[in-house]
Each structure stands twice: as C-alpha cells, then as structure tokens.
Amino acid sequence: MRWQIKEKPPYQNALDRVLGWGRKYSIFMYPFVTACCGMEYMSVATAHYDIDRFGAGLPRFSPRQADVLMMVGTLNHKLSPVLLRIWEQMAEPKWCISFGACASVGGPYDNYAVVQGIDRIVPVDIYLPGCPPRPETVIDGLMKLQDKIQNQKQELFWKSKNRDV
Amino acid sequence: MTSEELINHIIERFPEAGLECLVDKGQAAANVPVEQLEEFLKVMKDTPEFGFDLFMDITAVDWLERKPRFDVVYHLYSTEHNHRLRIKVGVKEDQQVPSSALLWMVANPMEREVWDMYGIKFTGHPNLKRILLYEEFKGFPLRKDYPYNKQQPLLEDTWPVRDSQERMDERGIHRP
Ligand code: SF4
Numbered sequence: 001m002r003w004q005i006k007e008k009p010p011y012q013n014a015l016d017r018v019l020g021w022g023r024k025y026s027i028f029m030y031p032f033v034t035a036c037c038g039m040e041y042m043s044v045a046t047a048h049y050d051i052d053r054f055g056a057g058l059p060r061f062s063p064r065q066a067d068v069l070m071m072v073g074t075l076n077h078k079l080s081p082v083l084l085r086i087w088e089q090m091a092e093p094k095w096c097i098s099f100g101a102c103a104s105v106g107g108p109y110d111n112y113a114v115v116q117g118i119d120r121i122v123p124v125d126i127y128l129p130g131c132p133p134r135p136e137t138v139i140d141g142l143m144k145l146q147d148k149i150q151n152q153k154q155e156l157f158w159k160s161k162n163r164d165v
Numbered sequence: 166m167t168s169e170e171l172i173n174h175i176i177e178r179f180p181e182a183g184l185e186c187l188v189d190k191g192q193a194a195a196n197v198p199v200e201q202l203e204e205f206l207k208v209m210k211d212t213p214e215f216g217f218d219l220f221m222d223i224t225a226v227d228w229l230e231r232k233p234r235f236d237v238v239y240h241l242y243s244t245e246h247n248h249r250l251r252i253k254v255g256v257k258e259d260q261q262v263p264s265s266a267l268l269w270m271v272a273n274p275m276e277r278e279v280w281d282m283y284g285i286k287f288t289g290h291p292n293l294k295r296i297l298l299y300e301e302f303k304g305f306p307l308r309k310d311y312p313y314n315k316q317q318p319l320l321e322d323t324w325p326v327r328d329s330q331e332r333m334d335e336r337g338i339h340r341p
Contacts, residue, residue, distance in 0.1 A: 077319050078299050084320060110314045112306040113298075121320060 012153060019154040023067070023093065024146040025055035030066035032086060035073030037100040040132040049135045054142050063089040068145070069122065074102040075115045087122040093155040095145060098124045099138070101131040166248045168193040174214060179205070194251040202254055203263040209241060209250065210268050217241040217250065220269035223276060225256075225283040229309040233257040235285060239265075256285060264290035282307040 012020075031041055044051060051057055060066045063086045075083060087096070098118050101107035104127045106116035118124060125148060128141045166174070171193045172186045184205075185196040197205050209217045221240040228234060239252040256262055264287035266273040276287045277296040284305035287293060295302065299319060304311055 077316065078297075080318070080320050112311070112314070112316060115318070116316075120318075 012151070016152075016154045017150075019156075020150040020152065023154070024149040027054065027056040027068050027142070027145070027149075028058060028060045028066045029056055029068045029070045029097075030061070030063050030086070030090070031059050031070045031072055032083065033072040034075060034079065035102060037073045037102065037132040040135065040138070041070070041072045041099065044135045044138045049139065051139065051142060054139070054146060056142055063087075064091065066090055067094055069094065069096045070099055071096065071103045071118050071122075072099040074107065074109065075118050075121070076113050077115055078113075080115055080121050083118065084121050095125045095149070096122050097126045097128065097141060097145065099128050100133055101129065104129070107131060166246050168248070171215075171248050171250065178208065178212070189251070192249055192251055194253065196253045196255070199254055199256060199260060199262060202252075205252070206239075206265050206268055216243045216245045219244055220265070220271050220275075221249075223265075223272060223279060225279050225285055225307075227283060227307065227309045233260070235283065237262055237279070237285060261286045261288045263288055264293075266290050281305070284308065 031038075033041060043049070045057075045059065056068075063069070067090075069087055069090060071083065087094075096118075098104045102109065102114070103118050104124075106114050108131070110116070115121065126141045126145050128137050130137050133141075168188045168191065172188060172195075175184070175186050175193075175195060179201075182201055182205075183198050184201070187194055195205075209215050219242040221242050223237065223239050226236040226238065228236065233255040235256040235258070237254045237256055239250075239254075241250045241252065242248075254262065262285060264272070264276055266276060266287070267289065273291070274296060276290055277293060279285055280287065280290075280293055281295045281297050282305060294300070298306070301319065302317055304315075
C-alpha cells in the first residue's frame with residue numbers, strides 16, 4: 001500500500017514548513033550496503049542519475065553525520081545488532097529507507113539466516129520494491145521521502161525526547 | 166598423472182585397506198573408512214608421488230535416512246602434478262572425524278564451517294567453534310531435519326511495524 005499525504009496536517013506551523021523545506025533538500029545518506037543491491041545504489045550515485053538534484057548527492061560514511069539510513073541489501077540475524085546500533089547512533093531528525101526486496105521483506109530468502117524485513121529492527125519510512133530496484137524507483141522513493149519530510153511535524157532539538165542521551 | 170594412474174598408485178600404496186577407489190565423473194575418487202582417514206591424508210600430503218599440497222574444500226552431505234548418516238567430502242589438489250582427488254568418508258551421527266587442521270592450515274576454518282552447519286565434530290581441531298553463525302544459535306541449519314525457515318533472531322523485535330505506524334501518526338502522515 002502506498003502512503004499518501006491527503007492534506008497538510010493542521011498543526012504544521014510556519015516554522016515546521018521552513019524547517020521541512022530546509023531538511024528535504026539537505027539529505028545526507030548513510031548507505032549500509034550488504035549485498036547485490038549495492039551495485040544499483042552505486043549506479044544511482046553516479047553523475048548519470050545525478051541525485052544531487054534532490055540534495056542527496058553526498059553520502060556520509062559516519063552515522064553521526066547522516067540523516068537518512070539507507071539499508072541496501074540483505075540483513076542477516078548476525079548483523080542485526082550492528083544495524084540497530086547504527087540507527088541509534090544517528091542524531092534526530094532521522095529517516096530510514098529500506099532499499100530492495102531483501103531489506104523490505106527478506107526477498108527471496110526465507111531461511112535460518114535472513115531477517116524478514118528490517119522493520120523488525122528499525123522503523124522504516126520508505127520501502128523501495130524490486131530486486132534490485134531500478135534507479136528510477138530509487139529517485140521516486142527519494143522524492144516521496146522529500147514529500148514526507150516537507151509535510152511532517154518537525155522534530156525540534158530543544159523539544160526532543162532524547163535530548164540528554 | 167591421469168585419474169586412472171592416480172587410482173592405481175593409491176591401490177598399490179594401500180593394498181589391504183578397506184578403500185574403494187574408482188574414477189567417478191572423470192575424477193579420481195576414494196571412499197575411506199573414518200578409522201583410516203588420518204593416515205590416508207598424511208600419506209596423500211607427504212608422499213612426493215601424490216604431493217597433494219592444496220586442500221581445496223571440505224564439506225558434508227546429510228542423507229538423513231541412510232546409515233551412516235553423513236558423508237564428509239574432501240577435495241585435494243596437487244599444484245605440482247596437476248591432479249585432483251575426491252575423498253568421501255561415511256560418518257555416523259555421533260562419530261568424530263580426525264581433524265586435518267594440522268596437516269593443512271586452511272582446513273582449520275573449513276572444518277569450523279562444517280561443524281557450524283552440520284554439527285560434525287573434528288577431533289584434534291585447535292579451535293572448534295562456530296564461524297559463520299553466532300554462539301547463541303541452537304542446532305545445525307544445513308541438517309535435513311532442521312526446519313528450513315526456522316529463525317533464531319538475536320534481537321527481539323524492537324521496533325515492530327506497529328511502531329513505525331505510530332511514528333507516522335506523530336508526523337501527521339495518513340494512510341489512505
Ligand atoms: S533485493 Fe535482490 S538485488 Fe537486492 S540484495 Fe536482495 S537479492 Fe540482491
């Protein structure tokens with residue numbers, strides 16, 4: 001089921017809208033690449049598809065500097081504590097994209113090793129279908145994420161629940 | 166050496182032993198009883214005419230209803246003579262196999278993998294513990310009686326799907 005934004009949430013004030021506009025054009029991704037979907041991620045990151053148009057051109061290879069966790073590929077049970085730890089290291093506001101069938105639902109693997117969807121470990125904002133997703137799918141998902149960021153209630157650091165953590 | 170010559174050499178070297186040597190699918194193959202395995206591998210490695218210096222692979226097969234239940238399969242290669250040998254060892258469920266980790270260093274991680282996946286113990290192995298799976302894992306996943314999709318998660322479902330729905334509500338995103 002595709003999520004849709006029906007109308008602007010009534011409680012989004014001017015500050016939320018300004019912050020949302022700023023945040024949606026400065027997406028810093030943390031690519032957590034474990035499997036073959038990584039190839040497609042790399043092709044998306046090249047100049048040909050130019051995701052710099054969406055302000056997402058600079059992947060940060062440290063979770064502490066990133067806004068969006070991109071889980072690219074298959075996640076094993078052995079690796080799942082690592083993913084959770086990386087998610088917890090990221091500073092709010094943060095979002096998560098599940099890239100490909102494996103990350104979303106376990107993909108072709110229904111066996112002893114593979115986590116059946118990373119939403120058992122971290123909350124996911126965007127699921128990208130496909131094995132692997134085409135670059136167009138990725139760009140579509142990125143634009144959906146931008147919509148989502150623009151129209152959400154913004155997290156403010158002085159009101160954050162995890163402020164002291 | 167061709168496969169036939171290799172087989173003839175092995176039969177000459179072990180005339181009275183309970184080996185079964187043949188050329189199977191174009192490759193020399195030997196069925197060796199577990200009791201003789203240690204000596205057999207030693208000879209294969211140290212005798213110059215065999216000279217198997219490369220330990221290519223060790224794996225196992227679970228036949229479930231057959232007795233003995235497992236086959237442990239070795240693949241050896243000689244870089245000097247350019248010949249290969251496949252060794253099969255029938256192993257009962259509670260039987261232990263002599264380790265070859267002291268003959269070929271590379272057998273060490275491979276035997277740990279066989280232990281990890283099939284639960285076959287190797288006597289004399291210096292560090293026999295799980296290599297691919299985690300220590301908390303119960304059972305051996307490549308055995309035929311392990312349910313194919315039984316999972317043993319390391320983490321509780323910390324953020325179930327319900328939770329991301331809550332986050333969506335918090336942010337004012339509505340599903341149609
Ligand atoms: S979804 Fe397909 S391409 Fe992507 S990691 Fe899984 S198997 Fe590989």
